Amino acid sequence: MAKTQRSWYSGMATTEDWWSVWMGLAFFVLGLLTLSGIDLVGWVSYPKIWVASLPDGAIVKKIVTMDKAFYALGGKYSLTSKAFYKALGPIGSILVTYVVFTIATSIGAYFQKWNVKRFLAGWTIIFFLTYLVWFIGHNAFFAASAVDLKKSHFPVDTFTLSLGGGASFILALIVGLVIGNFFKPLARYLSEAAKPEWYIKTAIVFLGVKVGYLPIKAVLTGAKLGAHGAEIGQQMAHLTFELFTAGAAATIVAYLIFWPGVYTISRLIFKLPRKTAAVLGSAISICGVSAAVATGGAVRARPVVSIMVSALVVVYAVIELVVLPGFFTHVWPGTSDPIVAGSAMGMAVKTDGADAAAGELLDEFMRAKVEKDTDGKVVWMPGVITTSAVMTKIWIDMFIGLWAFILALFWVYKIEKHEGDRVPLSEVWFRFPKFVLGYFAAWWIYLAIFFGPGQSGTTPDGLAILKNAKVGAVAVEKGMRKLFFMLTFMSLGIITDFRKLAEAQFGKMVWVYFISLFLFIIPVAIIIAYLFHHGMQIPNMAGVVIN
Amino acid sequence: MSKQNTNDTSGSLSGEDMDTSSVLEGAEPWEPIETKLVVGSLICAAIALVIGLAIVPTSIFH
Numbered sequence: 362m363a364k365t366q367r368s369w370y371s372g373m374a375t376t377e378d379w380w381s382v383w384m385g386l387a388f389f390v391l392g393l394l395t396l397s398g399i400d401l402v403g404w405v406s407y408p409k410i411w412v413a414s415l416p417d418g419a420i421v422k423k424i425v426t427m428d429k430a431f432y433a434l435g436g437k438y439s440l441t442s443k444a445f446y447k448a449l450g451p452i453g454s455i456l457v458t459y460v461v462f463t464i465a466t467s468i469g470a471y472f473q474k475w476n477v478k479r480f481l482a483g484w485t486i487i488f489f490l491t492y493l494v495w496f497i498g499h500n501a502f503f504a505a506s507a508v509d510l511k512k513s514h515f516p517v518d519t520f521t522l523s524l525g526g527g528a529s530f531i532l533a534l535i536v537g538l539v540i541g542n543f544f545k546p547l548a549r550y551l552s553e554a555a556k557p558e559w560y561i562k563t564a565i566v567f568l569g570v571k572v573g574y575l576p577i578k579a580v581l582t583g584a585k586l587g588a589h590g591a592e593i594g595q596q597m598a599h600l601t602f603e604l605f606t607a608g609a610a611a612t613i614v615a616y617l618i619f620w621p622g623v624y625t626i627s628r629l630i631f632k633l634p635r636k637t638a639a640v641l642g643s644a645i646s647i648c649g650v651s652a653a654v655a656t657g658g659a660v661r662a663r664p665v666v667s668i669m670v671s672a673l674v675v676v677y678a679v680i681e682l683v684v685l686p687g688f689f690t691h692v693w694p695g696t697s698d699p700i701v702a703g704s705a706m707g708m709a710v711k712t713d714g715a716d717a718a719a720g721e722l723l724d725e726f727m728r729a730k731v732e733k734d735t736d737g738k739v740v741w742m743p744g745v746i747t748t749s750a751v752m753t754k755i756w757i758d759m760f761i762g763l764w765a766f767i768l769a770l771f772w773v774y775k776i777e778k779h780e781g782d783r784v785p786l787s788e789v790w791f792r793f794p795k796f797v798l799g800y801f802a803a804w805w806i807y808l809a810i811f812f813g814p815g816q817s818g819t820t821p822d823g824l825a826i827l828k829n830a831k832v833g834a835v836a837v838e839k840g841m842r843k844l845f846f847m848l849t850f851m852s853l854g855i856i857t858d859f860r861k862l863a864e865a866q867f868g869k870m871v872w873v874y875f876i877s878l879f880l881f882i883i884p885v886a887i888i889i890a891y892l893f894h895h896g897m898q899i900p901n902m903a904g905v906v907i908n
Numbered sequence: 909m910s911k912q913n914t915n916d917t918s919g920s921l922s923g924e925d926m927d928t929s930s931v932l933e934g935a936e937p938w939e940p941i942e943t944k945l946v947v948g949s950l951i952c953a954a955i956a957l958v959i960g961l962a963i964v965p966t967s968i969f970h
Contacts, residue, residue: 603966610960610967617953621946628942632935635942775941869932893960893967 369790377559380469382799385566387465388841389803392570392833395440396810396826402833403435403446404461405840406454406492408499408529410509416516423509424501431455431496434840438832458844459488469559476553483554487855491847494536498529506729508737523733526843527686527725530718530850534682537854548855555852561717564845566799568717568751571744571838572601573807577827578742578834579900580811580818594818596900598811600745601804603897604752608704611893612756615708616764618885619646623877631873635776636662639768641870644670645711645877647757647764656765660772673874678715679857681878685709686722693887696731699723700897701890703746707753708886709878715853720750721846740903744838749894755797807834 373379391401410423411430421429433454435446449457463484470480498504505521522528537555541548548555580594623646627638636657643656657666689695689702703720710716724746731739766786810830816823961967 607964607966610956610964614953614957614960617949617956621949624942625946628935628938633932634935637932771945775945891968892957893964895966895968897966 367787367791369787371791374472375474376795377473377556378562378795380473381559381562381566381796384465384469385563385569385796385799386802388837389566389570389799389806392837393806393830395831395833396829398441398829400435400439400442400446400832402836402841403439403442404433404449404454404457405435405836405844406431406451406458407434407840407843408495410499410501410504411496412501415513416519418516419514422513424505424513424515430499431492433457434836435832438835440829440832455492459485462488462844466554470554479550479553481554483551487551487554487848487851490536491533491844491851494533494851495529495847498526498532503528503532507733508740511737523729525725525729527722527729529847530722530725531683533847533850534679534854537851538679538857539854541855541857542859545858548858551855555855557849557852557856558712560845560852561849562794562796564842564849565717565751565755565796566803567837567842567845568744568747569800569803570807570834571842572748573804573811574831574834574838575601575742575744575748576811577807577815577818577830579902580824581827581831593900593902594811597742597745598808598817600897600899601748601808604700604704604749607893607897608707608749608752609756611704611889612708612753612760615753615886615889616647616757616760618889619882620764622646622881622885623873626877626881627873630876631869633869633873636660637666637870639772640666640670641873641877643764643768644674645874646882647711647760656768660768660776670870673870674711676857676859677874677878678710678712679853681710682715682719682722685883686719686726689723690726690730694891696727696734698891698895698897699727699731699741699746699899700749700894701887702727703749704753704894705883705887705890706750708757708890709883710750710754716754717747717751718846718850718853720747721843723747723750738903739901741899742902745899749897753890755800 388402394401408431409425409429411425411427413427415421415424415426429451431451431454433446433449435442436449436454437443439446446454463481466484467477467481470484471477501509501515501521503522503524504526505515505519506523506525510519510521524531540551576594576598579597620642624638624642627633627641628635633641639660640657640662656662685706689706694701702723706719706723707716710719724743727746728741728743731741807830811817811827814823815827815830818824818827961969964970
């Protein structure tokens, strides 16, 4: 199958997948330096919920005035450079964030052999457009929850949409889609820098920091509750491991049901050829673009099949992104089973970008709803639901290589019966999604800090180490992760051209995808998620400050 | 080996490659080996489901 010789390190300097690892881990390592008292990540600019002017009686707490809509995270969290980062102010912190990430992404663009000049121009526009949308999305009308309003002493009759950070994601997607579909020359100009897969894979490496940091955060915030704090920290560490094992089991089962189901629908109902059905089966049931390309290679389908299916994957992922978070929050399972919803999301949404983004949206929606419904008596830590969505997706991603390998074997030795062909085991490594390595490294190193020198926060020395770890972790998992999610949404919109579907005249595939996804994949994903995750609870952090 | 088999699956796509008729039409008849692939996968799923429900602490069996 693989005629050209490739080394195990092929693509390390030139592929998007590897560059998400390098960039993600570079900032992760910078964040770790806070363990030795050096804060090199506190410059990252983060938004606050704002209003043009505070109403009578209101105070600056969760909601601020427009001039304070952004701040350098180090100005709030840094233990060694708080004054310095505070002095940057909103504009200064945005400019430093721009400069640092421009350098980092341009290096990546150079090694990936993109047109650096065009990338730089496109990146600059996308970056500042993203911050503008982030600013608008954090207007209190869109983002403030009932709890935020209450904490800032706003009048009780103040109406807001209570979308939390989700408003910014939706706005970014809408702005991107408007550019991608109504300002096509601009979209083409920006295309060199509109790289949703790269941004989201980098964000997923940052998410690894988030997952590893969850127990640290729980202990530190819970420390204000005395002994109960350590208990919450242990609960959170336990929860992440549960998500890990339950996600693995659910994914294996889902995988083995999805693929034959979609393959059968494609072959028997829509009468598609075998190779096209195989590629569609992988794309719709497994992991979208990567799986389509991997399976296309494994069964040697014509490239046009993978390309067509990839276009469909992106469009349907956007539809799922818009529909599913709201459906899971307000129809079923709602806030009674948030982890089921997150896990189902991971199995149903077929691109890494859209899944992580949909998980983030679900996280925002669910947390806002549960706080509103309980009048602030139940507060969930941000990121747990996102983690549940990403965990199943990560497992699915890891199986892409294995499944492509099995299909390659099956096709060569059973379907086409080429006796002389050999499928090398190294194919699994080449098709393995490398960004997953960065995700796990970041997760497990922070977890090792928690259980190792941090001593689970049970001693004063351990607690001091965890406080230092928090400074670096927050800048990466909160500031950088959310920025890269925003960039993903914006870029996803920019590259999504709905007219392409009509032009390509592959209506049959559109229907295979539609029926398979909505009548088979999503219902099965929900059932499997329920079987493995039903009843999993997110620790209630009400009564402690959630940052 | 057919033309489809010899095509490289990597590389960029040119305009003429967007002829989709050959990949959407001409379905081969369903063969027993495909039944084996589909049924085998579902049997593996059933086995994985039972084992998973039994050993994963968060499953509804626990």
